[in-house]
Amino acid sequence: MNGPTPRHLLHYVTRRLRLRRYLQDPGDGRPQPQIPPQGLLWALLVGQILRQSSFHAVEALVRSAARRRLSIPAPFSDDALGYFTERLDPGPTRQALLSLLRGAKRNKAFDDCRWIGLAIDGTGAGWRTHQGCSLCRPRRNAQKQILGYQHSFVMISVVGTGLSLPCDGEPYGPGDSEYAAGQRLLRRVIGSVGKRFAQYVVVDGAFATAPFLHTAGELGLRVVARLKDNLPELLAAAQQRFPSGPPATVFQQGPDRVEIWDAEDFDPWEALHWETVRVFFYRQHKPDGTVVEAYWLTNFASSTAGPRSLFRMAKSRWEIENQGFNEAKSRHGLEHICHHHANSLLIGWLLTILSLTIERLYRLRYLRRGTHPIRSSAELFLILWVNLFRPCSADSS
Ligand SMILES: [Zn+2]
DSSP states (O other), X not given: OOSSOHHHHHHIIIIISOOHHHHHOSOOOOSXXXXXXXXXXXXXXXXXXXXXXXXXXXXXXXXXXXXXXXTOOSOOOHHHHHHHHHHOOHHHHHHHHHXXXXXXXXXXXSOSOSOOEEEEEEEEEEEESSOOSTTOEEEEOTTOOEEEEEEEEEEEEXXXXXXXXXXXXXXXXXXXXXXXHHHHHHHHHHHHHOTTSOSEEXXXXXXXXHHHHHHHHHTTOEEEEEOOTTSHHHHHHHHHHTTOSSOSEEEEETTXXXXXXXXXXXXXXXXXXXXXXXXXXXXXXXXXXXXXXXXXXXXXXXXXXXXXXXXXXHHTTHHIIIIIIIHHHHHHOTTOOSSOOHHHHHHHHHHHHHHHHHHHIIIIIITTSTTOOOOOHHHHHHHHHXXXXXXXXXXXX
């Protein structure tokens, strides 16, 4: 059968996406492995796509009658997954993700778009009341008492192309920061996919710091960043100027009417080595009367990107929230700690990112070829489950 089954998906991953070598040799650090790494890694990946992300759930899958249809040679326990992920080098998984990105661009998987963007944002993923690993970030109340420990990482995703592809993650523990992790992430990704892969990076206000903006510039990327009160002087200057007078442009975006004010002669703050800062402000009128407003800053020249393009780039930041974190948390258990160990957590986040990207490339690009309609994520999930437990056809030989 040539339809979407877990076995067909594995064929797609090893042949079309060329991840065979990665599955066979994913950076296994176990000294004397009894179970080959491919079975464990594939179980974790296909478990994610089947929305069974906890190690217990993966163990239940590989001990069920479905194991052979999942192309997993032998059953194993959840302890084996803990031991494996503690010792797995994250490098090959990251390289696998970036190879998918390069392949997607080469195969023209992105819609015809002038601008390819990268969105970066941080999130909390996993809470514990007791400290247990080097990534535990203490959370305190007003009296400085520790309430518990959060685990956090920064994710990067391709956005603005019609196909959101999350492509790497970087943790930040105590004493580290979101925007420092964001810089490491950006350097690693651009170092691998090259400076010509994307044209801009879009971020929330927390990343609008001089070091982050300078790093993006060094890597050949323009920045589109939300302007918030962590930059009080620039925000005050922008609020003084916008919105007054007629907007620079007004257009319809679906049912919404959008007004944009835009000027590129604002002074940079002291630490920022830009000649000037361009600030734009939009007011988006929804049909129900609600109005959405925001200030943004950028170093795109007005001769390169007009206000309408900037508006689209700013809005593309939502893709990392909706199709990145929301999807990963609501369907893939991103906030569940399978095994409280720093490397296991990182591997879990990276494999979630990899499974999201594989699922999208398979569903939105591969399965839609020819005259096939686009299947929703929920539909593909159901078909895979149905095919997993369908009785084998009788052998007529
Ligand atoms: Zn921890």
